[in-house]
Amino acid sequence: MRNRILAIAAIAGAMSAPIAAQAQGAVTTGVVRGGPAIVEDIDGIAVDQRPAFREYIVRERVPNYVISDRVIVGGVLPETGVIYYDVPQTFGATPYRYTVVNGETVLVEPRTRRVVQIID
Numbered sequence: 182m183r184n185r186i187l188a189i190a191a192i193a194g195a196m197s198a199p200i201a202a203q204a205q206g207a208v209t210t211g212v213v214r215g216g217p218a219i220v221e222d223i224d225g226i227a228v229d230q231r232p233a234f235r236e237y238i239v240r241e242r243v244p245n246y247v248i249s250d251r252v253i254v255g256g257v258l259p260e261t262g263v264i265y266y267d268v269p270q271t272f273g274a275t276p277y278r279y280t281v282v283n284g285e286t287v288l289v290e291p292r293t294r295r296v297v298q299i300i301d
Contacts, residue, residue, distance in 0.1 A: 225275060226272055235286065238281065253296065253299075254297065257295050258295075263282065265291060266280060286299070287300065
């Protein structure tokens, strides 16, 4: 009987671990070039600020860069040929930069050029 209770407790603990992990922060998983990628939730442009941010991009006439690869979160942009811009403070403090690639406005980690958010 005691072994049965311990087994049930172990199963319940194992089942609740993923739920507890999700409560602590959002994690997005996906596939990048054939392998899995886990991208942590970032301090990007908030959903309610995205329309204003898109208007800002149009107003500033940010050029659209065209690359041969598909633009996805977790993908890395080319080392040359793309210019990255600072995000204005009015859209929140963020360590990321933005650019427009293949018609998509993206936030990029400046050191690695990895796409962390696509502003839709």
